[in-house]
Amino acid sequence: xxxxxxxxxxxxxxxxxxxxxxxxxxxxxxxxxxxxxxxxxxxxxxxxxxxxxxxxxxxxxxxxxxxxxxxxxxxxxxxxxxxxxxxxxxxxxxxxxxxxxxxxxxxxxxxxxxxxxxxxxxxxxxxxxxxxxxxxxxxxxxxxxxxxxxxxxxxxxxxxxxxxxxxxxxxxxxxxxxxxxxxxxxxxxxxxxxxxxxxxxxxxxxxxxxxxxxxxxxxxxxxxxxxxxxxxxxxxxxxxxxxxxxxxxxxxxxxxxxxxxxxxxxxxxxxxxxxxx
Numbered sequence: 504x505x506x507x508x509x510x511x512x513x514x515x516x517x518x519x520x521x522x523x524x525x526x527x528x529x530x531x532x533x534x535x536x537x538x539x540x541x542x543x544x545x546x547x548x549x550x551x552x553x554x555x556x557x558x559x560x561x562x563x564x565x566x567x568x569x570x571x572x573x574x575x576x577x578x579x580x581x582x583x584x585x586x587x588x589x590x591x592x593x594x595x596x597x598x599x600x601x602x603x604x605x606x607x608x609x610x611x612x613x614x615x616x617x618x619x620x621x622x623x624x625x626x627x628x629x630x631x632x633x634x635x636x637x638x639x640x641x642x643x644x645x646x647x648x649x650x651x652x653x654x655x656x657x658x659x660x661x662x663x664x665x666x667x668x669x670x671x672x673x674x675x676x677x678x679x680x681x682x683x684x685x686x687x688x689x690x691x692x693x694x695x696x697x698x699x700x701x702x703x704x705x706x707x708x709x710x711x712x713x714x715x716x717x718x719x720x721x722x723x724x725x726x727x728x729x730x731x732x733x734x735x736x737x738x739x740x741x742x743x744x745x746x747x748x749x750x751x752x753x754x755x756x757x758x759x760x761x762x763x764x765x766x767x768x769x770x771x772x773x774x775x776x777x778x779x780x
Contacts, residue, residue, distance in 0.1 A: 554568065562658055564586055564589070565586055568605075568627075571584055577600045577616070584600055601625070612625070625637065625639050634659050637658050663687070666729060667683055668682075668683060670755050672778045679708040680706070685722050685731075690704055692716065693736065694720065704731075710771060713771075731744055740767025743761045744760045
């Protein structure tokens, strides 16, 4: 029986489902592949820069230094906090809670909880090129083989844009929604073996009584165009496709949908589909 993972995807605050434990290994057979996607010039910085998602290859932050509205994955009940910092490498990641932050213009300073749950100072600054410089204490990542990697000092993060958010499509007997966060594998979908797993996004396509949930397994690219690999819940097959973000309309256009292997079967995601933000 095919599973509909779209309902699971909607559960994640800010399109992300946080793990309830501090340390976790990302599930799934596909390796994590985070490409260096630079922010495009036509994606404006928010009036409140210390709110939203920021990332680099090894660090991801979901923050709200103004309203403290981010769910804390390290608390029992997901209590609100100013933000979280994820450190990651390969298939492993750990989440750290930002306990307090005070904003002063384009700078902010506060406290983060380290591996021993001790309060440590951290700071953040919005730079002239629109990136964010953070200075963090030693934050450890315990990896799958027991190895430890330490993240410390100054790190440069980019705004998680434009492939983060929710888009929709309706017409010609099709109702579809696309939920993406290519900058953090945090949306519940499935892996290549069609088991429950976190993904970079899910595209739900309904045609009458028939449903296809396409979970994004990996991606690569830069700017407004990326190539994704996804698995179809309808056929169980693996496909590749190109996603193009159109800045003038904020739409995402799908093209070059190609099966990987001869037994991929039918998929409802097709060339020419345009999803509206």
